[in-house]
Amino acid sequence: MAIAWQAAVWSGTFPAKLFPSLATVADTFVRLTLNGTMLVAAAATLFRLLFGFLLAAVAGIVIGLLMGRVQWIEDALLPIVSFMYPIPGIAYAPLFVLWFGLGDVPAILLVAAATSFTVIINTWKGVKSVKAVWIRSAQAMGASERAIFAKVVLPGALPYVLTGLRLGLASAWRILVAVEMLMSVTRGLGWLIFGSQQFLNTDVMLATIAVIGIVGMLLERQVFVRLERATVVRWGMMSS
Amino acid sequence: MTVASQQVAAIEPKANATVRSRRRRVVPFVRGAIAIAVLLAAWEYFARSGIFSQAITPPLETIASALIAMVADGSIFKHTLATMLRVAIGLVIALAIAIPLGMLMGRHATWERILRPPLAVLMPIPSLAWVPLVVLWFGIGNVATVLIVVYASTFSLLYNVWMGVKTINSIWVRAAQAMNAERTRLFTHVIWPAALPSIITGIRLAFGRAWIAVIGGELLASPQWGLGKLIFDAKEYLNADVMLAALVVIGVIGLFFERVVFQLLERATVNRWGMANGGQR
Numbered sequence: 001m002a003i004a005w006q007a008a009v010w011s012g013t014f015p016a017k018l019f020p021s022l023a024t025v026a027d028t029f030v031r032l033t034l035n036g037t038m039l040v041a042a043a044a045t046l047f048r049l050l051f052g053f054l055l056a057a058v059a060g061i062v063i064g065l066l067m068g069r070v071q072w073i074e075d076a077l078l079p080i081v082s083f084m085y086p087i088p089g090i091a092y093a094p095l096f097v098l099w100f101g102l103g104d105v106p107a108i109l110l111v112a113a114a115t116s117f118t119v120i121i122n123t124w125k126g127v128k129s130v131k132a133v134w135i136r137s138a139q140a141m142g143a144s145e146r147a148i149f150a151k152v153v154l155p156g157a158l159p160y161v162l163t164g165l166r167l168g169l170a171s172a173w174r175i176l177v178a179v180e181m182l183m184s185v186t187r188g189l190g191w192l193i194f195g196s197q198q199f200l201n202t203d204v205m206l207a208t209i210a211v212i213g214i215v216g217m218l219l220e221r222q223v224f225v226r227l228e229r230a231t232v233v234r235w236g237m238m239s240s
Numbered sequence: 241m242t243v244a245s246q247q248v249a250a251i252e253p254k255a256n257a258t259v260r261s262r263r264r265r266v267v268p269f270v271r272g273a274i275a276i277a278v279l280l281a282a283w284e285y286f287a288r289s290g291i292f293s294q295a296i297t298p299p300l301e302t303i304a305s306a307l308i309a310m311v312a313d314g315s316i317f318k319h320t321l322a323t324m325l326r327v328a329i330g331l332v333i334a335l336a337i338a339i340p341l342g343m344l345m346g347r348h349a350t351w352e353r354i355l356r357p358p359l360a361v362l363m364p365i366p367s368l369a370w371v372p373l374v375v376l377w378f379g380i381g382n383v384a385t386v387l388i389v390v391y392a393s394t395f396s397l398l399y400n401v402w403m404g405v406k407t408i409n410s411i412w413v414r415a416a417q418a419m420n421a422e423r424t425r426l427f428t429h430v431i432w433p434a435a436l437p438s439i440i441t442g443i444r445l446a447f448g449r450a451w452i453a454v455i456g457g458e459l460l461a462s463p464q465w466g467l468g469k470l471i472f473d474a475k476e477y478l479n480a481d482v483m484l485a486a487l488v489v490i491g492v493i494g495l496f497f498e499r500v501v502f503q504l505l506e507r508a509t510v511n512r513w514g515m516a517n518g519g520q521r
Contacts, residue, residue, distance in 0.1 A: 075269075078272060087487060087494055202376060209369050217364040
């Protein structure tokens, strides 16, 4: 694939400005990393991701647990959640700009809002998947309501919760890049791509896209695989 | 259970059973309806309270009339049609790419070795990150948005087809081979039907991705028509009512596909064939 790309560049069918060679992209990547532009952008994006994702995780897990355990909350919230869930988070972006202005706050809020539904749905499913036999045997052994929650329901739901967090983080990452393009934040990887468009800096764009891909992959592979190994896999609830 | 219904139970146990099962269906519905009503009422109160200008937080009536106006002049249908066409064309192209490649990857180790690295590199890149570059290459319009949809949907499809073919119970393949099935027959009678459930799952996931990508693509690459474009334009003119109306339409379409189209599709295929768990029993 790299060879095909390079051949297309050398054939000269496309102007080099729009279709840079891999060497140029690599050069640009090194230059941007050394002068710190890429690091600052990546740090700004990761900061937004972290805050947005934490908000979504806390809100999503709490609402999901409540929906799983309390019947009337489930009845009340399920229609709303299932309606909001398939709406692409990015569609809210212009609305959030209108409500909260430009900058970090609406970007973080939007990422949180878009991600929380994935976490809610998965946590709820997780609580529902806890076998009734487990709960009943805990009750039979005289466990209190709180002990059942902490020792049976939470660990039982954890595989699903982790799946929800993992999917949520991936979708937060996808959305955040686009959000940064729409919200004209001052720093960030999405902004770097969008800003480069004005100056036809395709090499910068491709280098940034590569960084986005790599960070996304690291988040997925490193963070969650480790978390899963330390919890659900170790408890024998899931094979790695 | 209330005292009254217990008394009824004592007199007519059978009737009570049906009452109870009906209640089990009605109560969640009523609670859901109440929650939606409360949410809408809270919005209405908030919108009319004047904390924010009504241009920014329009009351329900304004949103509804914006929606009705767009239905009346037919513009909402044009926008929806443009968006749906982009999703459909993008998905068809993605299917044409992903099914053959996924089958090859699942059946032949050589192809798997060739295609795995590019898949691993390209899959984690969000499709919307490509939008500015694609716009530079192909200009604003249908080509750019359809390409983004193709990018967004191809990889999850490819992954599912690949995994679906790879995890086919090898006994089925060997049994067919032992009965002297030649390659085309093996493909049409064993591999294709066995991989179909995961292909359908792949299509479902790909639609979700494509749906996000098309709206984002339309927001960023602003072609002439499209639901994303509608929202983007409404922002320029501070028409929060149009934006919210468009969001409602987007939500209804998403829900329709998720709940009706794909559920019917799965019921008619995967579930009917008893393959809901991949045929591994």
